[in-house]
Amino acid sequence: MQLGFLVDLRLCMGCKGCEIACKVENEVPLSTWRLRVKYVDVGTFPETKRTFTPLRCNHCANAPCERICPVSALHYIENGIVNIDKERCIGCAGCVMACPYGAIYIDPQTQTADKCTYCAHRIASSMMPSCVVACPVEANIFGDLDDPTSNISKYIMSHQGNVQVRKPEKGTEPHHFYVGGGNIQLNPLASFRGEGHNLFNNLTHLPVGGHH
Amino acid sequence: MVHEAIAATNAVVTLDVALPGIVWGWIITMNMWAKSVGTGIIFLAFFLLKKYPNETGFIRFPVVAISIVFIHIFLFFTVIDLHQMFRFWHIFFHPHWTSAITVGAWMATGFVGLLFGMAYAVYMKKDVVLYDKLLGYTTLLAIPVTLYTAGLMAESTARELWQMPTESAQMILAALLAGTSAMILMGGNKFSDSINKDLGLVLGLSAFAAFILYMSEYIFGGMKAEEVAATLEFVKGGEYTVMFWIGQVMAFLVPMALVSLSLKNKSFYLLKIAAVSALVGLWVSKHVWLVIPQLLNMS
Numbered sequence: 001m002q003l004g005f006l007v008d009l010r011l012c013m014g015c016k017g018c019e020i021a022c023k024v025e026n027e028v029p030l031s032t033w034r035l036r037v038k039y040v041d042v043g044t045f046p047e048t049k050r051t052f053t054p055l056r057c058n059h060c061a062n063a064p065c066e067r068i069c070p071v072s073a074l075h076y077i078e079n080g081i082v083n084i085d086k087e088r089c090i091g092c093a094g095c096v097m098a099c100p101y102g103a104i105y106i107d108p109q110t111q112t113a114d115k116c117t118y119c120a121h122r123i124a125s126s127m128m129p130s131c132v133v134a135c136p137v138e139a140n141i142f143g144d145l146d147d148p149t150s151n152i153s154k155y156i157m158s159h160q161g162n163v164q165v166r167k168p169e170k171g172t173e174p175h176h177f178y179v180g181g182g183n184i185q186l187n188p189l190a191s192f193r194g195e196g197h198n199l200f201n202n203l204t205h206l207p208v209g210g211h212h
Numbered sequence: 213m214v215h216e217a218i219a220a221t222n223a224v225v226t227l228d229v230a231l232p233g234i235v236w237g238w239i240i241t242m243n244m245w246a247k248s249v250g251t252g253i254i255f256l257a258f259f260l261l262k263k264y265p266n267e268t269g270f271i272r273f274p275v276v277a278i279s280i281v282f283i284h285i286f287l288f289f290t291v292i293d294l295h296q297m298f299r300f301w302h303i304f305f306h307p308h309w310t311s312a313i314t315v316g317a318w319m320a321t322g323f324v325g326l327l328f329g330m331a332y333a334v335y336m337k338k339d340v341v342l343y344d345k346l347l348g349y350t351t352l353l354a355i356p357v358t359l360y361t362a363g364l365m366a367e368s369t370a371r372e373l374w375q376m377p378t379e380s381a382q383m384i385l386a387a388l389l390a391g392t393s394a395m396i397l398m399g400g401n402k403f404s405d406s407i408n409k410d411l412g413l414v415l416g417l418s419a420f421a422a423f424i425l426y427m428s429e430y431i432f433g434g435m436k437a438e439e440v441a442a443t444l445e446f447v448k449g450g451e452y453t454v455m456f457w458i459g460q461v462m463a464f465l466v467p468m469a470l471v472s473l474s475l476k477n478k479s480f481y482l483l484k485i486a487a488v489s490a491l492v493g494l495w496v497s498k499h500v501w502l503v504i505p506q507l508l509n510m511s
Contacts, residue, residue, distance in 0.1 A: 033229060038225065039225070041224050042223045043222055044222060064367065067310045068310075069311055071302040071314075088299075088306060089296065090295075090299040091295025092294055092295075092313060093235045093236065097235065098367060099370055099510070100510060101511065102510025106235070106295055111295035111296055170369055172369065188509050188510060189438050191221060191224060191225045
């Protein structure tokens, strides 16, 4: 079994339901996110549009975080998920430095690394990840990539040529796919980032790792 | 907003809450800097004791003392940077051998053990033969202890700026630079002119080689990878430009100039100024190179 994720960016409407569901399900502390939705505005007025890109751990087949972790706190489980043992983590932040997707953070409460686990605890109880359940337009498709009859496998087959991963040049072999995405959604360097131009200008952040 | 968009894509990020932050900061800089001194002085001690056995016997104890002090500074900053420092022992009881951190921790432990063996040999047992024998093993082990941080940086897949084998070369050169500087300052006026000349050459050449590497990356790095180009913007007019050049001047250019003057005029007092400049500048250079890739947004 190899679990994977696919997001159809043509369906996503940026409601952030997945983000909130993830926060609640996993008790993700303030100023940290296992899953977040990036907004990018494209075009020149009046020909403009806003794109939405949910970003989470890619559960790579060749995960740099798993490789760099000195104590195997980040490890593969049998269904292909890159899971984290927070009791074992020493908080060296090597994984934060290694992940090319910025998907790992230091939990300010536990002072350990944390990230999306595809809701491994829910999957163990035969439930879907909380973000999948919360999505009102079924933009999140989750399932077994090794099973050709699974929804995700069929979706990938029916959208061949339009399925992408983030930063394929890193050789991480992500198990997280996007349909309908483009350079501006998937390449962080393709969009301008300006200070003070976020939708929530007064958004404040705790220092990395909280009070550390 | 349009006038601020990247021309090619005309796209502006309007919301992305995961802003980049510096995770490895000055504590890790201290870690790398202290390690450079701790291992570098061992390299230089091995060299001097082989080449000038009759003139450099007095360095045996101070060298091992300095190395022990700086390796423990390195270990101290390594541990306090951990967000769960009291779980440090997990590295020894749950080791994951693909990680450069694990390999480095074990190597450093062996290195510390050998250093204490050398201290015992020279201070308690007064056994120079044993000391020199242990120094050979310690010098060998100092190589991977110096290099493991380069391995760690290479494993940091997200930070395109840190490339192998450049980082390995930089780590070895930093150890030679710092070790020579520490040796010059430790030796005071006790070294002969020929020893001072050798130390000056090692200092000047390691500074020259390290500067060449930095400049090569500065000029050409961005031509191969857009992430490197974006990272280097922080030192090309960005917020770390001044600090970067202060580091380059103090760590490499000033020592090169002072070593040249010193060798030409046989005024080895200048070597001490060069050594201080190199040690300060090395910290600054390493800090800038450590921090700037972390400022790049990953999403």
